Amino acid sequence: MSSTKQRVCVIGSGNWGSAVGKIVAQNVQNFPDLFEQEVRQWVFEEDYNGEKLTEVINREHENVKYLKGIKLPHNIVAVPDVVEASKGANVLVFVLPHQFVRGVCEKMKGHVAHDARAISLIKGLDILPEGITLFSEEIGRILDINCAALSGANIADEVAQEKFCETTIGCRSVEDGETFFKLFHTPYFRVNVVRDYVGVELCGALKNVVAVGAGLSDGLKYGSNTKAAIIRRGLMEMRKFGKTFFGGVESETFFESCGVADLITTCSGGRNRKVAEAFVTSGKPIDVLEQEMLNGQKLQGTLTAAEVHEFLTARKMVDEFPLFNTVYRVIYEGAHPESIVRDI
Ligand SMILES: NC(=O)C1=CN([C@@H]2O[C@H](COP(=O)(O)OP(=O)(O)OC[C@H]3O[C@@H](n4cnc5c(N)ncnc54)[C@H](O)[C@@H]3O)[C@@H](O)[C@H]2O)C=CC1
């Protein structure tokens, strides 16, 4: 008799991927009738002190490179081949830096269970000059499955330490929303499910650009009032971008964890903020700082700033988004960091 239990696979194993893998692997244990107990996690294979990272993770039950010091449940298994990892999975959790999503999905194409559904935890947008796509839609299109989105004020290290926070799931299907709630909700990681998946995803992507602006301000030692102004302006541009280029984005979504709360946390404790601050204080290029400061973790805000800029330029609308534009010009065109207050 074939099992009706859901098999879960986590695609990605960086800083957030590892923290989320821990939650998911713990939660399937609360629903043994609903979920298979083994959770597979696709790990981009790399060398770690002369060993394969997957082997170290499976032996130590810890992602020693991307989430050091946090023990993972024993029912999560690191697998280096994405097709093998996702074989037979009914629930796919995508949690990758956005620049790698397309390539990974192309490898999975044709190998995914026909009844699978997915959720994207990716904070970025698939932007080309000719158009803009949400990653939930792009994943859904390439793999021919439904895909929801999860985004919130969720700095991975704090979530992994089980410090209280909230998150937002945007999902069109009520039934899928219930499954994802069971998979992610915990007393310390509180899930709210909304229907506006577009707004949820847009917030997660665009707040990273604002966080780069906040980091520039910190590098200039401008203080809390300036940062609050950048956050407020950023929130306005995020909403305007959503309302201009996407139908159905609801203003209420910006008051969920994925909106203003994520802006606040990323602009105080995030990697985008930290590296942008160092960009001002060190004078080094952003890609050099990313390598020096993040030990393999990836920035999303600077890349998104460039992608948004290209998209707005193609529409002659750059001037309508002065904060996004200024972040781009400071990071990539040598504009003085002070522009972050002068030009917005
Ligand atoms: N770290 C955090 O606090 C949070 C991150 N996010 C978002 O989650 C997404 C994933 O972020 P993290 O898990 O933190 O990743 P990360 O920033 O730790 O990125 C490193 C990951 O990328 C993988 N990688 C490197 N080269 C690759 C390649 N060529 N192909 C595929 N994978 C490759 C690495 O193996 C590693 O797993 C991002 O969009 C991020 O914005 C969302 C909430 C919190």
Ligand SMILES: O=C(CO)COP(=O)(O)O
């Ligand atoms: O998205 C995040 C917190 O919600 C993490 O932001 P950073 O990528 O800037 O660390």
